[in-house]
Amino acid sequence: MTPFKQIVAMIACFAALASLRADDSAPIIVPHKHIELFNGHNIANWTTCMRTNSDSSGTWFVTNGVIHCTGQPPGYLRTLASYSDYKLFVIWRFVKIAPKLDNTGILVHMQSPDKVWPPCVQVQGKHDHQGDLFVMAGAECKEHKGMDANTPVVMHGESSEEPVGEWNTSETLCSGATVTAYINGKLMNTITECTVSNGFIGFQSEGADMEIKQVSLDPLPK
Numbered sequence: 001m002t003p004f005k006q007i008v009a010m011i012a013c014f015a016a017l018a019s020l021r022a023d024d025s026a027p028i029i030v031p032h033k034h035i036e037l038f039n040g041h042n043i044a045n046w047t048t049c050m051r052t053n054s055d056s057s058g059t060w061f062v063t064n065g066v067i068h069c070t071g072q073p074p075g076y077l078r079t080l081a082s083y084s085d086y087k088l089f090v091i092w093r094f095v096k097i098a099p100k101l102d103n104t105g106i107l108v109h110m111q112s113p114d115k116v117w118p119p120c121v122q123v124q125g126k127h128d129h130q131g132d133l134f135v136m137a138g139a140e141c142k143e144h145k146g147m148d149a150n151t152p153v154v155m156h157g158e159s160s161e162e163p164v165g166e167w168n169t170s171e172t173l174c175s176g177a178t179v180t181a182y183i184n185g186k187l188m189n190t191i192t193e194c195t196v197s198n199g200f201i202g203f204q205s206e207g208a209d210m211e212i213k214q215v216s217l218d219p220l221p222k
Helices: 003-024
Strands: 046-050 060-063 066-069 075-079 086-096 105-110 120-124 133-136 168-175 178-183 186-191 200-205 209-218
Touching: 066 200, 075 105, 086 105, 105 168, 120 178, 133 186
Parallel strands: none
Antiparallel strands: 046 075, 060 066, 066 209, 075 200, 086 168, 086 209, 105 120, 105 200, 120 133, 168 178, 178 186
16 A cells, blocks of 8 residues: 555544544433424434334334334334433324234433334333333333333323324423323323433334324423
């Protein structure tokens, strides 16, 4: 290799390293105003991870102004950016349910790298269990310590879910290491001292045929 080519190769190497450092140190966004995460037209500002590495376009797609998820195969749709300290507002519904085909979830504080499943907190979306909170893949919280990894922190009181086919609202307040879940305006659960407190925001594909009409962020209430 000539000296000139060596210099060019070194410059390319340094540029690649700088790019990696920039990606690794990407800022975590704390919302200071209302942010719409779904534009009603496409999911270009989202990415997917599927267990079988299959083409996700058959699982996640936009139709009639909503995000549709077929529920198969398992995986998730997530934001490209990471967030912390926010109120997440979601409007979504089951299109239909059947045995073992009634499960999804809202994922917050999702960690890299992409895999099924990453460390995160899940606001359970399983039929009649919306409001249970899961700490997943090694994430932990004060209320879950001593429990089996697959055991949720159970919601307080009875389900406030709407009938299948009707729209539900989910509000998730992520404040530092605390996550609080409201379903259809009812306080359902709170966990504290979470070991994850920022990260991507996503939705599970885990059996349920479901639709998402709105996904937005707001600053935490003062």
